[in-house]
Amino acid sequence: MTIDYAILGILSCRSITGYDLKKIIQEIPFMYWSGNNNQIYKSLVDLLDRGLVTNEILHQESSPSKKIYTITAEGLSELKGWVQSAPEPPECKKMFLIQLAWSDQLNEEELNTMLNKYEEEIRMQILIQHEKNRRQPFSPDRTPREEKVWDMIYENIISSYENELLWVQKVRNEIFGN
Amino acid sequence: MTIDYAILGILSCRSITGYDLKKIIQEIPFMYWSGNNNQIYKSLVDLLDRGLVTNEILHQESSPSKKIYTITAEGLSELKGWVQSAPEPPECKKMFLIQLAWSDQLNEEELNTMLNKYEEEIRMQILIQHEKNRRQPFSPDRTPREEKVWDMIYENIISSYENELLWVQKVRNEIFGN
């Protein structure tokens, strides 16, 4: 599971509880495990078994006990190994392309409405991204280089959406233009 | 299941067997259900039950019998309804961004190697896409407008990869430049 490496990465910056990991992963936009993410509890047990993390149980009075997870030396080298492993190409699920592919039954007005809705949706996503970046939920910032790298990651996401916007405009031009 | 609509769409162009559907879905790049895709057999049963498709069984001597699926009027209107339904934003899984996010353990050379590998991978994907387009595995081409739409879909995929290339170059510049 690749979420394992997302967990190891976050733990490489600071030791935290599963609950906090869950919130961070939900907030960081490029960690696409979006909705209520309960796989992390299973992953943490797995990482413990493999000796890549350890945990310290804090019993609190009048509140459930916390488990604070910390990455081990083996965890760090496992993470480093994965980071350097062969990168996969991006996998994009663009449902809209499939909808567009079968748009032949629609008249011009209906097709135009489709494109408008998509454009609006993309604009909304760009706003959401900017908002997420503004709130800065989590960023390691251990070194100036890392700071730059994280900036570039956020830029990647925004630029993907902006590229999509340009494309919609081109489609409209190509089909309805001149 | 969204693969249902991919199936309905293909059947809206021509009546074919499940086997052929499988091959077409595998070949069309924006139908991302990639590997050996056996869900379609289950989907076809489902679509039959819902009356969105019918099938005609051809018994062949000395060869397994074929089931040729045809879309019904209800299937066509179901498809039209879905096409016009609210579009989802693209969902991109970019593992590389997660790898990059935890690259702080690497030295400059190792980081540069990572970026080079990713750039190479993206270039490879662009080649594969162009090759797929060249072979033209399936395109409906029922109307000039549909032809244009399909061209734009292919352009979307290529342009996403090209945007990714530009981004890698920018990252390299931002981190190692000047």
Next chain:
DNA sequence: GGTGTCATGTAAACAGTTACATGATTTT
């Protein structure tokens, strides 16, 4: 004689999401 294609499917594994359970505390 082994591999590949045609054509259907089943079974199992894995990944990811949603819903639910617990139980105390804090906020509205």
Next chain:
DNA sequence: AAAATCATGTAACTGTTTACATGACACC
């Protein structure tokens, strides 16, 4: 008094991928 937060987790479901099974035929 109701809702949200803290903190852990389980169970069930959906979606996707991989592997396997069948059986005839064609190709090398």
